[in-house]
Amino acid sequence: xxxxxxxxxxxxxxxxxxxxxxxxxxxxxxxxxxxxxxxxxxxxxxxxxxxxxxxxxxxxxxxxxxxxxxxxxxxxxxxxxxxxxxxxxxxxxxxxxxxxxxxxxxxxxxxxxxxxxxxxxxxxxxxxxxxxxxxxxxxxxxxxxxxxxxxxxxxxxxxxxxxxxxxxxxxxxxxxxxxxxxxxxxxxxxxxxxxxxxxxxxxxxxxxxxxxxxxxxxxxxxxxxxxxxxxxxxxxxxxxxxxxxxxxxxxxxxxxxxxxxxxxxxxxxxxxxxxxxxxxxxxxxxxxxxxxxxxxxxxxxxxxxxxxxxxxxx
Numbered sequence: 447x448x449x450x451x452x453x454x455x456x457x458x459x460x461x462x463x464x465x466x467x468x469x470x471x472x473x474x475x476x477x478x479x480x481x482x483x484x485x486x487x488x489x490x491x492x493x494x495x496x497x498x499x500x501x502x503x504x505x506x507x508x509x510x511x512x513x514x515x516x517x518x519x520x521x522x523x524x525x526x527x528x529x530x531x532x533x534x535x536x537x538x539x540x541x542x543x544x545x546x547x548x549x550x551x552x553x554x555x556x557x558x559x560x561x562x563x564x565x566x567x568x569x570x571x572x573x574x575x576x577x578x579x580x581x582x583x584x585x586x587x588x589x590x591x592x593x594x595x596x597x598x599x600x601x602x603x604x605x606x607x608x609x610x611x612x613x614x615x616x617x618x619x620x621x622x623x624x625x626x627x628x629x630x631x632x633x634x635x636x637x638x639x640x641x642x643x644x645x646x647x648x649x650x651x652x653x654x655x656x657x658x659x660x661x662x663x664x665x666x667x668x669x670x671x672x673x674x675x676x677x678x679x680x681x682x683x684x685x686x687x688x689x690x691x692x693x694x695x696x697x698x699x700x701x702x703x704x705x706x707x708x709x710x711x712x713x714x715x716x717x718x719x720x721x722x723x724x725x726x727x728x729x730x731x732x733x734x735x736x737x738x739x740x741x742x743x744x745x746x747x748x749x750x751x752x753x754x755x756x757x758x759x760x
Contacts, residue, residue: 516573
């Protein structure tokens, strides 16, 4: 059976974001697929760094550095995509998704997958994105926390109350019952206490010192816009669902508008998956390290099928 027959006609490709990295990621792809090997080698050349060795062997502390994690995840995710295309092309039946999306950093991977951004330019862009985010994290320390068991309305109210201590907001609506909040440390700690008091099943501080998808990232947004303005963004070959809008994006102008505030505004992943389903997607293929998105998608819509790299033999 060809991959196209296995997956069916209504496929969505989804790409993970930061936090999915792990030492060893991409090694098997590199060894099995010439297309994946060429992609990862290209990433090393473009960045002038042995990113592949870091992904394959660590150390984990260096891989987890946002400066390295972001381009490494992008490279491994595009390597997985090209390995899939290579496998599908062996029997002359390519697999083309009807829609694509990525979680946070994964949005940039989706743009490469849809032909809107060149891979090499995007590698350099996300490395700079990681550097700028880390720089802001040093100048204005913040944090993030996952809250389980409270809905977005309740957490928005909690963040409003905690904002007396500083900047704090809902950052990621990952799936029903799992929301991430982000902001300045004192405000974050206050919001965590309020969430526990409100009956959250679990409140866990994430191991990061940056407040992604919060107003603390406004300066990063301004600097990234100068970079994205100079990039040759093309209309996507198929729709991309935006993190911020959770709506399909079909033109280069819409992509620029989405990216303008991407790093400072919340990720609506629940809404993104719902939009992909509304467009007809019934099979989701997660391409990249880990299986984080598969778990989230199952909790958003149990009717869809989720296919991972292992099932595809990648």
